Amino acid sequence: MRTEFDIVIIGSGAGGSPIAYELARAGKSVLILEKGPLFRPQDDPPGAPSDYKRDELFATGPEKRLTIDVGNRGSSIFSSHIEPDLNDEPHIYREPGGNDYATIEGYTAQAVGGGTQLYGAVSLRFTEADLQLKSFNESRTLKADPNGEVKREARDWPINYSDLEPFYCKAEKLVGINGQQAGQEKPFSQFDTYQKPLAPNPVSQFAAAGMEVKGMKSYRTPLAVITEDHASSGRRIPRDADGTATPEVAKTGFVNRYGCPLGLKSNTYVALLRPLMNDTDVGDNFELRANCVVTHFTQQNGKVDRVHYLDPSGTPREVSGKIVVVACSAIESVRLLLLSGEHDASFAERLHQGSIGGSIVGKYFLTHAFGGAEGNVPGVFDKSLSLDSDYATDFCALPEFLDEHGLWAGAAIYNNTSDQALPISMGRTHRSQDLDTIWNSFVNESDIRGDGFLNWLHGNFQRGLSVSFMANQVPMRSNRIELHPRVTDKWGRRVAYILKGWHEHDQHLMNVMAEQCRDILEKGGVAVEGHGHVGNDARARIANHILGGMRFGTDPSDSALNPNCRAWQFDNLYVTDGSFMPTSGGANPTLTIQANSFRVASHLINDGVV
Amino acid sequence: MRDDQYVLNHCTTYLARSDQAPRHDFGFGHYGDGDAGARIREAWRFPIVDSCGLTTTGKPESEFNDVTFVFPDFEMQCDSVAVVGTFDKLYQPIRLRRVDFLGEPTAYFAVTVPVPKRGVFYYRFMVDGEFFIDNINPQRDRLENGELWSRFFTWECTSPVVLQRWQLGILERFCDHILPFRTKQGERFFSWYYKHLANEAKAGTIRGSFRIDDSAGAANYIDKILAKEERHHFGDYNICLRQLRRIIQEREPDFEPENASENTYVEIYKEMAAGPIGDVAGWNLSEYGSPRHFLNLLRRHAFTGAFSHPKYGGNVTTAGWQFLQSRFPFEWQQSLEQPLGTSTSYRG
Numbered sequence: 001m002r003t004e005f006d007i008v009i010i011g012s013g014a015g016g017s018p019i020a021y022e023l024a025r026a027g028k029s030v031l032i033l034e035k036g037p038l039f040r041p042q043d044d045p046p047g048a049p050s051d052y053k054r055d056e057l058f059a060t061g062p063e064k065r066l067t068i069d070v071g072n073r074g075s076s077i078f079s080s081h082i083e084p085d086l087n088d089e090p091h092i093y094r095e096p097g098g099n100d101y102a103t104i105e106g107y108t109a110q111a112v113g114g115g116t117q118l119y120g121a122v123s124l125r126f127t128e129a130d131l132q133l134k135s136f137n138e139s140r141t142l143k144a145d146p147n148g149e150v151k152r153e154a155r156d157w158p159i160n161y162s163d164l165e166p167f168y169c170k171a172e173k174l175v176g177i178n179g180q181q182a183g184q185e186k187p188f189s190q191f192d193t194y195q196k197p198l199a200p201n202p203v204s205q206f207a208a209a210g211m212e213v214k215g216m217k218s219y220r221t222p223l224a225v226i227t228e229d230h231a232s233s234g235r236r237i238p239r240d241a242d243g244t245a246t247p248e249v250a251k252t253g254f255v256n257r258y259g260c261p262l263g264l265k266s267n268t269y270v271a272l273l274r275p276l277m278n279d280t281d282v283g284d285n286f287e288l289r290a291n292c293v294v295t296h297f298t299q300q301n302g303k304v305d306r307v308h309y310l311d312p313s314g315t316p317r318e319v320s321g322k323i324v325v326v327a328c329s330a331i332e333s334v335r336l337l338l339l340s341g342e343h344d345a346s347f348a349e350r351l352h353q354g355s356i357g358g359s360i361v362g363k364y365f366l367t368h369a370f371g372g373a374e375g376n377v378p379g380v381f382d383k384s385l386s387l388d389s390d391y392a393t394d395f396c397a398l399p400e401f402l403d404e405h406g407l408w409a410g411a412a413i414y415n416n417t418s419d420q421a422l423p424i425s426m427g428r429t430h431r432s433q434d435l436d437t438i439w440n441s442f443v444n445e446s447d448i449r450g451d452g453f454l455n456w457l458h459g460n461f462q463r464g465l466s467v468s469f470m471a472n473q474v475p476m477r478s479n480r481i482e483l484h485p486r487v488t489d490k491w492g493r494r495v496a497y498i499l500k501g502w503h504e505h506d507q508h509l510m511n512v513m514a515e516q517c518r519d520i521l522e523k524g525g526v527a528v529e530g531h532g533h534v535g536n537d538a539r540a541r542i543a544n545h546i547l548g549g550m551r552f553g554t555d556p557s558d559s560a561l562n563p564n565c566r567a568w569q570f571d572n573l574y575v576t577d578g579s580f581m582p583t584s585g586g587a588n589p590t591l592t593i594q595a596n597s598f599r600v601a602s603h604l605i606n607d608g609v610v
Numbered sequence: 611m612r613d614d615q616y617v618l619n620h621c622t623t624y625l626a627r628s629d630q631a632p633r634h635d636f637g638f639g640h641y642g643d644g645d646a647g648a649r650i651r652e653a654w655r656f657p658i659v660d661s662c663g664l665t666t667t668g669k670p671e672s673e674f675n676d677v678t679f680v681f682p683d684f685e686m687q688c689d690s691v692a693v694v695g696t697f698d699k700l701y702q703p704i705r706l707r708r709v710d711f712l713g714e715p716t717a718y719f720a721v722t723v724p725v726p727k728r729g730v731f732y733y734r735f736m737v738d739g740e741f742f743i744d745n746i747n748p749q750r751d752r753l754e755n756g757e758l759w760s761r762f763f764t765w766e767c768t769s770p771v772v773l774q775r776w777q778l779g780i781l782e783r784f785c786d787h788i789l790p791f792r793t794k795q796g797e798r799f800f801s802w803y804y805k806h807l808a809n810e811a812k813a814g815t816i817r818g819s820f821r822i823d824d825s826a827g828a829a830n831y832i833d834k835i836l837a838k839e840e841r842h843h844f845g846d847y848n849i850c851l852r853q854l855r856r857i858i859q860e861r862e863p864d865f866e867p868e869n870a871s872e873n874t875y876v877e878i879y880k881e882m883a884a885g886p887i888g889d890v891a892g893w894n895l896s897e898y899g900s901p902r903h904f905l906n907l908l909r910r911h912a913f914t915g916a917f918s919h920p921k922y923g924g925n926v927t928t929a930g931w932q933f934l935q936s937r938f939p940f941e942w943q944q945s946l947e948q949p950l951g952t953s954t955s956y957r958g
């Protein structure tokens with residue numbers, strides 16, 4: 001068993017895989033240690049059925065009960081087959097009343113591919129301003145910021161849009177994304193980064209119409225789903241009996257929260273890692289060890305010298321890498337670093353060194369300020385034959401819009417197409433905002449029975465349309481990830497403890513954006529049933545866009561990572577999942593995590609780091 | 611044949627751990643003291659019942675499940691493990707292999723066997739010559755000869771596993787009451803549907819034998835989920851169905867409870883749903899504190915059973931989905947594997 005590599009990467013999701021792809025192809029020896037299973041799509045190996053299924057009970061499985069000693073002990077939990085078990089390894093958050101609750105929020109997925117296995121695959125770029133929010137706001141007047149915190153806490157990224165842009169192009173091409181450039185407010189240096197979008201689901205026309213009436217330029221939402229053969233990953237669109245490609249088979253209600261059995265959704269396994277494994281030039285230079293959880297690092301003189309992990313039997317093992325890349329998703333990466341510090345005092349000393357006002361590790365944890373509106377369209381449409389979204393607009397990121405509303409940052413707005421497209425997903429998410437409260441409303445509304453059930457179906461099934469916004473959250477030092485003082489996982493390791501709230505300006509921004517979403521639907525002819533945002537829900541403060549906590553920057557006293565995502569006090573330790581972000585961007589984060597990971601790979605190769 | 615990677619993928623997160631606390635005992639007598647299952651995440655997943663890859667029998671894969679038996683040996687002290695059971699050549703031992711990781715032996719022994727769908731089966735492990743039941747799988751049954759055996763069932767199983775006939779009968783009535791199939795529109799659909807099934811049966815085009823009721827097999831689904839994934843709710847059902855039987859009998863002494871009048875079921879449903887805990891005349895609250903809690907559980911199960919993938923035992927012959935399709939644009943067949951659906955790319 002090989003124990004020495006040029007690069008050891010922890011986590012095979014959006015932040016880890018692009019580096020593996022680039023470095024293994026550059027002739028370096030690369031190991032990925034991934035905690036979750038290597039669930040494979042159909043015919044991998046040939047003839048084998050898929051580990052991912054079009055089965056609603058895979059997305060939100062049977063009920064379990066929370067047994068650990070926290071405030072919500074005894075409550076029901078429902079998780080996907082590739083999310084961790086809350087009794088084995090919960091995330092704990094402190095609710096406003098001061099009680100500690102366990103939650104599944106804050107986990108993306110634990111499998112090879114990480115969150116990209118379950119994601120809705122909405123793959124937007126951030127805007128130029130998203131990366132420069134400090135400079136952008138310097139001379140602006142903001143509402144709902146009486147103490148000037150927003151301007152004080154806003155940060156510029158240490159790179160700007162033009163530094164990242166070539167890597168957006170690279171990510172879009174290598175991951176395999178369909179979409180439309182025209183209509184976006186972000187510059188593209190290459191015209192051919194997207195595959196062709198499929199025809200939209202007819203239900204989305206109401207959102208598109210609403211955007212048009214409001215004068216919002218719209219475009220087809222970029223989605224990480226291939227619609228044409230994808231040469232770099234060797235994926236082919238299924239053919240019919242005549243040999244004609246049938247890209248429409250990707251349209252199914254089993255998109256968001258489901259792994260794709262056909263490998264058409266561009267998760268990092270099928271897009272990047274499997275091609276490496278099949279590349280004879282790469283050969284033994286790339287190894288993927290699934291079902292291996294990294295427990296801690298040790299260091300000597302500023303170099304991580306050992307990566308300690310448990311193999312599939314739970315047996316402790318070690319490897320070493322000239323470079324070590326942490327990409328466990330923000331909460332788990334911070335946790336892994338903090339736990340390493342508990343094992344090795346010299347590690348802790350370096351990790352926490354240098355920042356003003358105490359360690360910055362785990363601080364400035366971010367998610368997205370998000371929310372939207374939903375309603376019923378006139379007519380019924382088969383939403384079960386769709387991808388996750390059809391139309392998006394950058395209108396609410398335009399400077400004029402932000403000035404008009406006194407906002408520090410903008411949002412992407414897009415319609416959701418496949419939500420509640422299947423019967424059980426409609427039942428379990430009926431009036432539910434988050435993963436911890438699903439089923440509650442349906443089971444309690446006992447009038448939904450017999451004719452009442454039929455009426456409820458007629459009122460909701462294949463009629464619902466929602467529009468969401470995704471916006472920057474104001475960075476606050478008090479929003480943070482720590483180790484829980486008491487609760488441990490099934491390995492006896494302390495679990496992550498999440499403390500997080502919203503700034504007054506976030507609430508203002510979310511009110512404005514939710515109102516825009518409501519208006520889009522209304523102008524599009526949709527009977528709006530509700531609109532709102534996560535600002536009032538403690539659990540959904542965490543959700544599954546988990547960012548920050550190890551932000552990068554140019555000043556070691558104000559950031560945990562340098563501009564190349566290397567931990568300031570370590571020579572060979574990099575962090576490339578969503579935790580590097582100093583601000584969370586006005587769009588879904590995964591494409592930006594991937595692009596940044598390609599950027600870091602390019603630095604490692606071209607600057608001769610390894 | 612499933613490779614070692616498959617076995618590790620389906621074992622590690624559930625079985626590997628250092629903490630031996632009963633983190634997965636949800637109470638209600640779910641596990642006995644010291645039962646290994648309480649220490650394991652989702653012990654019900656074992657043996658692993660999955661879609662079938664390739665059969666060597668020449669019969670279609672869709673008629674089989676791949677069943678992977680796993681025997682963990684964290685102390686690494688066993689030499690030979692075999693499984694004997696009612697699923698293959700009767701009681702002939704099938705050897706499990708030691709699963710490797712990077713060329714080294716792991717804690718897991720495993721073997722995959724194709725087993726016909728729609729059946730209930732019994733097995734034991736033979737470890738270094740001695741018989742044991744499966745320590746992980748919580749499904750166990752005492753056979754007629756008094757011996758304790760481990761049990762599993764394959765997909766689309768419609769024989770009752772843990773519930774008795776009278777329990778299923780009462781459940782069917784409640785499921786009918788909750789689900790939209792006993793409405794005028796539902797009845798119209800089902801009369802068409804039964805005719806259609808009868809024609810198919812005549813033509814020999816429907817698969818297997820099944821027992822269908824108006825609730826699209828939701829009660830059968832509940833039997834399966836209580837045997838397996840939500841075994842911790844078996845106690846709720848046992849207690850509450852016993853109470854309901856008594857209460858229905860008190861109100862309609864001339865009928866078997868499952869044949870009591872519609873009106874009685876309507877009234878009891880209303881009473882169960884009344885107020886925060888329910889208010890059912892005759893309910894013994896000291897035995898079960900909230901009939902409403904039970905109703906909520908039943909509502910979730912009825913819904914899930916009627917509309918989930920038929921492999922779980924409900925939505926028999928896709929009746930639930932076909933009902934939806936008769937009222938809404940819902941081309942579910944296009945996404946799903948044959949022979950349930952029509953997808954030419956996805957095999958299930």
Ligand SMILES: Cc1cc2nc3c(=O)[nH]c(=O)nc-3n(C[C@H](O)[C@H](O)[C@H](O)COP(=O)(O)OP(=O)(O)OC[C@H]3O[C@@H](n4cnc5c(N)ncnc54)[C@H](O)[C@@H]3O)c2cc1C
Binds near residue numbers: 011336590
């Ligand atoms: C249902 C859902 C829908 C989503 N939809 C979208 C969307 O439409 N668009 C979008 O941009 N984003 C979406 N996201 C978010 C997206 O999944 C994440 O932004 C992205 O995956 C984060 O990348 P990452 O590298 O930070 O972490 P991940 O991709 O989560 O990768 C982290 C990996 O590290 C592994 N790991 C963790 N700890 C350890 C350890 N100790 N040892 C070894 N391995 C470890 C994990 O198992 C995991 O595989 C969605 C997420 C979910 C859950």
